[in-house]
Amino acid sequence: MNIISGKEVAGHISKRVKDRVDELIKQGKRVPKLVIVRVGDRPDDLSYQRGAIKRMDMVGIAHEELWFEENVSIETFFEKFDEINKDDGVDGILVLRPLPKHLDEDRLIRTINQAKDVDAISPSSLGKIMIGDKNGFAPCTAAGVIEILKYAGVEISGKKVTIVGRSNVVGRPLALLFIGLDATVTVCHSRTKDVKEACKNAEILVASCGKARFINKEYVANGAVVIDVGINLDEEGKLCGDVDTASIEGIAAASTPVPGGVGAVTTSVLASHVLCAYENALKA
Ligand code: NAP
16 A cells, blocks of 8 residues: 655645745745734644644745634734734734634634635635635645645546545535546535445545544445545544554555644645735735
């Protein structure tokens, strides 16, 4: 089984971004900038932020943190958020979610400046994917899955794809991206009657249900390409994906590891989206 290295894909995307940023800076343009909005100190937010900052540093994108106490008032939160939302020096905004309940996430996703919505949280950004409008961003993880398949040379057009999970961050937008690339898509969720059968039928299988090692050999067809989006801790507290990789060895043609798979690619896609938002701002 071929193990597709997310690190390699991320390195490839990062180089492309860095070369372009360097070129624009040489032309005397300002440095692109990402603002990361975080409320409280949840470990998974901190871990994602560290990865994102490392990637931005690697490619020459400036970054700033907009941090709030967990009990920040809604007025203070939106007052500060509106400032960065309107600031011409800010190209991309990444909001680490979920926000605490009292902060009105619905207001946030409807307020975020679409031009800076580099992780596609707004209904308009998601709507663009729905109608196949290329002038928008897809959520970075969903876009990362497509980047991995393209880099690995996996043909998508005409393929049977099954996605396990239908979240707004991964499963749903990914299904739309695949449809846009002419795949035939099945999306499973917790009420799907026969997840195994739907998976076994797939030539490309994406596991994004957030269940440690849920997908094993009984779910995988011979020669399938398996992309593992999951980031979980097993009973021993060890990091693992949604796929039991050892079990599908000899059955799947290729799969992505956890760690070092989709997660590694997500931040490089984020960097490429910030670059794109910046270039759009330069043209405006
Ligand atoms: P989520 O919002 O919890 O959604 C999980 C989805 O899986 C839901 O649609 C749920 O169905 C479905 N599901 C749960 N149990 C199932 C089962 N037994 N059979 C079939 N479907 C089932 O999670 P998420 O945000 O999409 O994230 C999914 C995983 O990806 C998590 O492990 C997360 O940590 C990881 N992740 C990784 C990255 C990355 O960069 N690598 C980024 C984001 C997320 P219902 O809709 O019916 O509840």
